[in-house]
Amino acid sequence: MRLVMIGLGRMGGNMARRLMKAGHEIVAYDRDAGAVQKLADDGAIAASSLEEAREKAGSPAIWWVMLPHGAITDGMIDQIAAGANAGDIVIDGGNSFYKDDIRRAKALSEKGVHYVDVGTSGGVWGLERGYCMMIGGPDQVVRDLDPIFSALAPGMGTIPRTKGRLKDEVDDRAEHGYIHAGPAGAGHFVKMIHNGIEYGLMQAYAEGFDVLKGKASEKLPEDQRYDLNLADIAEVWRRGSVISSWLLDLTADALAEDGRLEKFSGNVADSGEGQWTIEAAMEEAVPVNVLTTALFARYRSRVEHTFGEKVLSAMRFGFGGHVEMPQ
Amino acid sequence: MRLVMIGLGRMGGNMARRLMKAGHEIVAYDRDAGAVQKLADDGAIAASSLEEAREKAGSPAIWWVMLPHGAITDGMIDQIAAGANAGDIVIDGGNSFYKDDIRRAKALSEKGVHYVDVGTSGGVWGLERGYCMMIGGPDQVVRDLDPIFSALAPGMGTIPRTKGRLKDEVDDRAEHGYIHAGPAGAGHFVKMIHNGIEYGLMQAYAEGFDVLKGKASEKLPEDQRYDLNLADIAEVWRRGSVISSWLLDLTADALAEDGRLEKFSGNVADSGEGQWTIEAAMEEAVPVNVLTTALFARYRSRVEHTFGEKVLSAMRFGFGGHVEMPQ
Amino acid sequence: MRLVMIGLGRMGGNMARRLMKAGHEIVAYDRDAGAVQKLADDGAIAASSLEEAREKAGSPAIWWVMLPHGAITDGMIDQIAAGANAGDIVIDGGNSFYKDDIRRAKALSEKGVHYVDVGTSGGVWGLERGYCMMIGGPDQVVRDLDPIFSALAPGMGTIPRTKGRLKDEVDDRAEHGYIHAGPAGAGHFVKMIHNGIEYGLMQAYAEGFDVLKGKASEKLPEDQRYDLNLADIAEVWRRGSVISSWLLDLTADALAEDGRLEKFSGNVADSGEGQWTIEAAMEEAVPVNVLTTALFARYRSRVEHTFGEKVLSAMRFGFGGHVEMPQ
């Protein structure tokens, strides 16, 4: 199939490459002409403007937008829509908020343009491993795009099959690494929750390693102190333990390089999905204590002190004349 | 009654003064001779050694120990016990762990010595207002000491009576600001939970004021920013709102002095009771999310970064090449 | 002053009564004619329709809307606005979301109509004690309405003054129980945070009493069990302790009636403000662990089991063949 890829950053560029390897044709456009040229060198059809991309897109045009979520993606989709024909397909492969998907799908459908949202996990590893995809959109459109999705997906590889799936009539796309989750927004919704979980998992490991490291503290009684080798511990947990995971693999890798992680200061960013997950949970009245506390740990990591901590100090001073801990 | 006060710091000294005002006789001992002299100036019987205190104690001797919990209190009680006679009473008015009380009561009872534990709230304000006390020990001994407790307690004052208590046959000690909570350790146990709650309450206010202050942040859309007067807010909440409290009074006072609390850095100490409260809850399998998170906020306030945060940074670098937030 | 009160429920009705006591004239309207009649019996000018209310309102008309937040309040304000004249004032005294206030103020200002938002705390106690109010709106309009606000407010009463306020040139409205917090929405924003804090405070007490009650559990070693009198404990903490508060007063009252609280099942509702507080905190990247966990405890209280708990059971079964705990 022929597909226009808009946004040739690390994600978009590599996805285009993986698609071309599978025999698809890519019309490549990015406001950075160098990125377009680089992909053209790898076999893509270069477009130096959106207009040119449109001309080369074929009919129906299939647009894969891979841009930062929010205003930038919205703006691009508006531009595409302005010149789109009925039957064209716009795919948002970025990290959009699912309610934006619902809104856009409704707006585009008035012109007969289809909208598909694709949440993608796999990060920089995707070119090689394939991309795990969660897809939202109209059933038939998603089916029609199957050659694209199956090319991007990791496939079954060496990952063992889930026992319970052997006996049932189940959608085998999931086993190949992509699902059609539901109507517009469902793909990004599932991806959003994925990221919420990711924050929780990361924080669980982070806290555990923190306690391991703290066990060498001189504040502890001498016979209860251990100077533990965190790299070895991360490694052994990868091998047969209940908590083995890909995130642990990454941790083991980082600790093998430097068991004290001294090149990292610990100012931890968050993308929007963690926050959106909490908002979704609150709309459903579902308690998500771990996901929330994981997000808040990141907030806290980015300031020297919260104002709240000063309030605590002030109260303590007020009722007991307590002066603060020395820093 | 005559009572030996051991430990003449801010708490012990003021309690002795309040007792003397009520007509009790205080034998005063502290390893700091200056503190003893100061209390003697206020009318106490000075003792320059534990031995001298014992001689002046009368019979049965009543010892009120007001020292830092742990080894220091344990050591003093051992010394007192070594020369004690059957019928003597040892009162621990500090912040001991209730399981230490249980252990000590058992040990002392073998000599016929009574042990009473008293958890005290009221801090530096107690001399004037009276001390709220939670008492553990044998029923008759606590009854016999009533003149002491009623003198230390705040009494009913101007605080309105609880409606539900008007009609019942209830222990009126609670209305006067002291209770006999149960056998050995029960006083300190109730005081420990009191402190656990205190941490939770403080953290709730702290977080709320943090959000109020953050509402001026330039990251917010301009028409959604408020530059709020925190001192006025604290003040208005003291007056008729559902969240009025003594802790809020203290906060209002601090904010009235400086709405930015700039003299406080925000390194917040914790005494042992918060931690013990969590341990007690876990022994009972009672979820105490707020009390725990309040304690952990203090831990976090005392370090620049946790190691866990570095682990998070390292993972993020591993899966996406994400570099950290600038500090 | 003359003021139209729309919505004569427990809050609106009592506020109207407090205003009339202070000499203000109330035009009373509610879709429930009985409620209108009852207030007319107490001296209000009855209006049987919005139209009639408008006629009796005087000029400029001052409308105090006291209705459930969301669509109902929005609809009423739209109706009022449709017939409003420049200079009229619309006051939303309910629990609106502050972003709705910002939106409405902008819309009304196009017609020259002023909008004022008032967050109110004090609940059913307000008629007698006065209402603690947090006000948002244009400075001059709020000043003009001062006779209304000062009549509703509790005044200084017997609550001691905050030391830090004695020496400064400060806005004395706060000491009388109401503040002008800022422009449109600021009143409801401050009230929203107030409620967020309230949830946190309540949960802190709830957890503490839970641990106290659990201390009688037969799972604990016999010499570490206490059968504590929760009513007495709540009472004693009201008297001189650091955690005294109005919420504790209410708790003491409930426990004095029944120390086991058997008439309550423990399904705890939340109004929107707790959730909005978390959202506001996330917009500011402020960690609010206690406020969030307090809200989530309410969500959890309202279901028999979360689906998440079943997921946990399923995992445990998967890796260890663990069967569940008997209920």
Place this chain on the structure above:
Amino acid sequence: MRLVMIGLGRMGGNMARRLMKAGHEIVAYDRDAGAVQKLADDGAIAASSLEEAREKAGSPAIWWVMLPHGAITDGMIDQIAAGANAGDIVIDGGNSFYKDDIRRAKALSEKGVHYVDVGTSGGVWGLERGYCMMIGGPDQVVRDLDPIFSALAPGMGTIPRTKGRLKDEVDDRAEHGYIHAGPAGAGHFVKMIHNGIEYGLMQAYAEGFDVLKGKASEKLPEDQRYDLNLADIAEVWRRGSVISSWLLDLTADALAEDGRLEKFSGNVADSGEGQWTIEAAMEEAVPVNVLTTALFARYRSRVEHTFGEKVLSAMRFGFGGHVEMPQ
């Protein structure tokens, strides 16, 4: 090597079998004679009493104790110690608290008996996959036991090597699935933290799936509802996503069988390690919000309502006359 296995439950029995497969000799003892007979059928040397086990143990005797932690393990180790000779080795392969290990190692060393603690992960899957082991004890003794540990361990298998380990001189035992973590107790300490992390990971998944499931709720606006296929979602996340893990494999399996998990009620037990992890963290003043909240979610899952929830209801009734949510 010859080794006495005490406790032939699912774990002990299978470990013995895996050792025999590797050529080791097992003297098998359990108070359940049937379990002994079953293992003898598989090639073990049966012992019908501890005395007989001692006779058949050889010299030095190596004892692997695989019993429930606490009094039962303590009692067995005391019995073994009573008849032990210098140079004998006692291995506790259960889930003991690491401070118990420290105490026991000290006591046994006075008789010249060595003590080794082994924390094991892998559950019912270990016989086939091998056991991931974390070992504490004297360096030389752990080295001497290497044939045992290497036989029990999973070995490198097909799990990819950690990049950072390729270049360094590192202890290659970690890559084979076992580590010598440190002196007495270090093995169980690391295993304890492992379990603490496990709780956190499980809870993160649980909350995420809870939000996914809740997205079908009829309380949500109709165009924001998704009826998601949880089994497919779990499956797709196993394949290339950042949150793939063994725990997710188990979840996928359970959901493939029944996407509603109806055979599970959701009463979730906890073994001691979660609680001990929190205690260890508090001793180090390390904030572990996620690990704690995960443990508390289990506590909460096991009761219909907490008493704290009734306190909340009582307060709400007190300040606003709010009646409870219908269940």
